[in-house]
Amino acid sequence: MSQPTLFWHRRDLRIHDNAGLYRALKAGGPVIPIFIFDYEILTQLPSEDARVVFIHNSVTELAEAYREHGGDLRVYYGKPLNVWDEIRKEYDLAAVYTNRDYEPYAKVRDLAVKELLAKHGVSFHDFKDHIIFESEEVQKNDGGPYTVYTPYWRKWKTMMESRMVPFEGGEVSFYLKPYPTEKYLKNLRQGKAKESIPTLAEMGFKEVKPDIPAKEVPRKVIRTYDETRDIPGVKGTSELSVHFRHGTVSIREKARKALGLNETYLKELVWRDFYSNILQAFPKVVDGPFREEYKAIPWENNEEQFKAWCEGKTGVPIVDAGMRQLNESGWMHNRVRMIVASYLTKHLLIDWRWGEAYFAEKLLDYELASNNGGWQWAAGCGTDAQPYFRIFNYDSQQKKFDKDYKYVKEWVPEYGTPDYPSEPLVEHKWGRERALRVYKEALAEARGEK
Template sequence: MEKVNLCWLRRDLRLNDQAALYHALRAGEPVVPVFVFDTQILDDLEDKKDRRVTFIYEVLEALQRQLEGYGASLDVFYGTPEAAFRYWTGKYEVAAVYTNHDYEPYAKSRDALIAGQLKVKGIAFHTYKDQVVFDKGEVLKDNGEPYTVFTPYSRKWHDTLTFFYLKPYPCEKYMRGFYQQAPIQFPALKEMGFLAGEKHFPSHYLQENVIAHYDQTRDFPALEGTSRLGVHLRFGTVSIRAVMQQAMQLNSTFAKELIWREFYQMILEYFPHVVGHAFKREYDKIQWRNNEVEFERWCNGETGYPIVDAGMRELNATGYMHNRVRMITASFLTKHLLIDWRWGEAYFAAKLLDYDLAANNGGWQWAAGSGCDAAPYFRVFNPTLQTQKFDKDFKYIRKWVPEFEGFGYVKPIVVHEEARKRALEAYGKALRS
């Protein structure tokens, strides 16, 4: 049996400028790209038409077509990662496994388990940086501590950057290094208990005309003013190095948003307690109201605040919500309704096509005031003023809440000024205790 290297694809679903694949192809043995439909993740998904599963499936089919052009095939397994590697190490004579770092708590424990499983068989497990420009230890304070405030982190990020960090991995030079075999059939979505969901996904191409004006258009939800690359960055169908290069040439505001993404990954790495707890521990003392009826109304887009309702309906219908509106809806849940940010975080996690643990957690903690933002907790977005600033002609609202001007529209769930006062009192009490 011929020895092979496995390249385990996860958050890096592409064949170009991909760190682990580059190193695997250069290592000498023929390379088999592999993917696990992980039941430990899939079994937790309640929606059997989950758009993310459909998205991944479509991307894998496209990769398979590319690989067939090189006489190669993906090998896709449905089950646990441990079972997958038992199967693959029985099927192939595996010299080594190559993959890219994943920073989420489940992923880290999974990788440690697989590395141990392979070590028993004498198989090396190599991992590389790929989904961020800088990862652990590369952007630190002068005293070696991690940053906890974005602006100084961003300055150091820029100071550290050289072309070396954005240089692409030229995988295409080594594509003859794939293991030659006939196409291997994937497990069908139906076999995994899923049905094909919506198939209208945003393009993975960076629209330069949009990004050139990003700083002027990004806050207006009725405009096509954002990149819509979130899902592609999440699953690695684009290279962060390529996107960052373009961003830095086109629009510094867009580049800054990509640096926020890295900042939140770094926070998750150094402060893992943010999963389930406030970054600022004292915010865990807040007495949330957690009214389940009000939470349901927020989820369904029935709060009586049109901009909030539009955002939630857009999310429920499409798996996407405009970034400005994400802030408004999150602020409304945590401050106006005094509902625990973790409830909202979990709802977004279930619904967002571009869901990413670090960014979602960072965004929710920012809205709740419990995160690493330097601003004090008494920032409470006024939905009416936000509408006047960012959707004054009601184009976005009319699209998602067509009844908002009629008698049939629900009455506001709270009065803004009263809710704001209640929130400030609850926060103040918790932080004084």
């Protein structure tokens, strides 16, 4: 029997339109797909974690999909390097294929696996699948990464349109073209794997029921996206983020569909590439502000106020509604993410990294690049940030985006009763003035202007 090629699934829990899997299958096979529940990551999570359940369910569905084609997904639980050492002993491997993951932990992990395999004569091939353009593909005309979204978007679009190929009787950008994995599924190694999928209990997790949005979005939502996307009380966004995060849908397919329907939606997808570009080009953002001078902000970091923010008990209705939506559903509307982040970093003067960490713990769609980008934007310290002196007025935001309090009432049932605080934790005018003073002084000092 010829040597098998292994395909390693990570943030791409699907067969359809999967760049790395397509290449592995096309190379001839037989291909054995695998997934590893990463001990290093899982041991850091609480025993009730909806994301682990979502991944477990998705891996189970993926295994079923492979079985329909006669193949089988092998699923492991352990430290990836140890697992790979076992795998390479078990199989006389031809090669390993996978899709690239751009987070710092993943890069170190993949390099270690690549080196281990190379020592035993096995090649490691990785491909772009999770995003549409990698940082190096969308660079400024004079070289170097973009740090401001609008020119990035323009260049992104030019790149996308620069190479058109025939598709379904018309044409499509080469970069959005699907990878027809289905054509080569006959190259899967046939037969049942020896081991089954480890259960949640075996990995120390409890069964919870995550509320996962559909993978298909009604066309109307995308068509009217530019009019509805800022209204948290209506279903006006795609809610695909959890699927993009874990690759249960293809970003190319969704971008292709968006192209003809609504450019505003496409632009939002490009924010995701943009923040990935920032993380790839400036890995320092993981640990601190992009703008160094923001290290000087003397945060108040009041723990009681932070707790009230986390629990949705600040007395600011739209902030409380957002935090409760996050706590109860694992998702928060984008407009409200901006409002709660602004309230934390400006009115409460709490370090944006506290908020970032809380979101990372709770969001089903948690993605380091977008979360870090969103928080640095709100705190004013990111690449393409709102300036620190533009501070969201939560009352105006309420009036503009939830004037009938539909969203607030959905998540804060006691709003409007004596059980709801009559005063906010920190009131807008006072909080705004304090933030302006503190930010201004700290930044001036850091820049040597004082």
